[in-house]
Amino acid sequence: MSFWKKIRRQGWIWGVLAGMLFLAIGITGGQFTVIWRKAVMVCLECIGIG
Amino acid sequence: MELGEGMKKIRLTVQLLFTILTNGYAYGFLGGKIYQGQLKYACVPGLNCYSCPGAVASCPMGALQALLNQKGFEIPFGVLGVFFLFGSLLGRFVCGWLCPFGLVQDLLYKIPVFRKRKRLPFHRILKYGKYVVLVVLVFAGSIFLLGGLAKVPAFCKYLCPSGTLFGALPLLGTSGQLRDQIGGLFYWKLGILLLLLGLSVKVFRPFCQYLCPLGAIYGWFNRFSLVQVNWEKDKCISCGACEEACPVGLSRKEISRSPECIRCGKCAEVCPMECLYFCRTGAKAEETQASGRKKIEN
Numbered sequence: 001m002s003f004w005k006k007i008r009r010q011g012w013i014w015g016v017l018a019g020m021l022f023l024a025i026g027i028t029g030g031q032f033t034v035i036w037r038k039a040v041m042v043c044l045e046c047i048g049i050g
Numbered sequence: 051m052e053l054g055e056g057m058k059k060i061r062l063t064v065q066l067l068f069t070i071l072t073n074g075y076a077y078g079f080l081g082g083k084i085y086q087g088q089l090k091y092a093c094v095p096g097l098n099c100y101s102c103p104g105a106v107a108s109c110p111m112g113a114l115q116a117l118l119n120q121k122g123f124e125i126p127f128g129v130l131g132v133f134f135l136f137g138s139l140l141g142r143f144v145c146g147w148l149c150p151f152g153l154v155q156d157l158l159y160k161i162p163v164f165r166k167r168k169r170l171p172f173h174r175i176l177k178y179g180k181y182v183v184l185v186v187l188v189f190a191g192s193i194f195l196l197g198g199l200a201k202v203p204a205f206c207k208y209l210c211p212s213g214t215l216f217g218a219l220p221l222l223g224t225s226g227q228l229r230d231q232i233g234g235l236f237y238w239k240l241g242i243l244l245l246l247l248g249l250s251v252k253v254f255r256p257f258c259q260y261l262c263p264l265g266a267i268y269g270w271f272n273r274f275s276l277v278q279v280n281w282e283k284d285k286c287i288s289c290g291a292c293e294e295a296c297p298v299g300l301s302r303k304e305i306s307r308s309p310e311c312i313r314c315g316k317c318a319e320v321c322p323m324e325c326l327y328f329c330r331t332g333a334k335a336e337e338t339q340a341s342g343r344k345k346i347e348n
Contacts, residue, residue, distance in 0.1 A: 015138025026128020
């Protein structure tokens, strides 16, 4: 099996690992607090009056 | 993993359960308030407005724009993580099975009026609309374009029909204070929502096919995500049943790996030879290698 086929077969594993790494960076950087602060207030833009 | 003929019912059940589960804050609908608990630190995989009174988690597209709207520029690693995680595991399976707005469009498409169409005219050009929305409204719009100096979540503000349907209508229905603030922007968004809902009766999932930036992102993962629809070329008799059943009009070679495939499984359901089925990436290759090893041993 060629190198690229192997990489593609395992692509999802690399994707999951990258996702977990990004999540960890986001959590330690406090990004989910920013998201939470936005999500617990009524988003006036989302409902079309902001 | 074959799901067989009951797939349509299974998919509808999963869609309904997931929508109810992620929008299960019933008190919100009754009191016209939104959930403010800890679960909103997390994002759901599909387009689900966090201003929906029932929403118990955050919308990934709203979250992405919230991060891009901060002072200065910061790479939105948190939401990228969500996209990579769900995308690598499921790809656009999220669109087909877990998105509440996709469910609404699916139900409207079932209404037996009009002659149904899979695609709009000029599909080849229009299908790139979702990438334009992603770049112009989500990224550029959020960072500087439409907001000028004050950053705005441009996709949520000017386009998102999920926000109007699941957020605006239930909240405005229960809060007179919010109703008093309705203006031109609301009617613009309501117009977009009604246009898309009306179009959904005739055309299969027009928002998902042409405008959804989340679909554009998950589509990129389709090629290598864990969940795949496998096509066994050797067993295929080229009857064309799968291509006829595919709601987004893909050829059998495009099914699953195309960024347009939402993994609804209709192709697998109709295949008379059972040569299309849900599986995980590389499962077939592993089977082939295993059978090859057995032959050598024998």
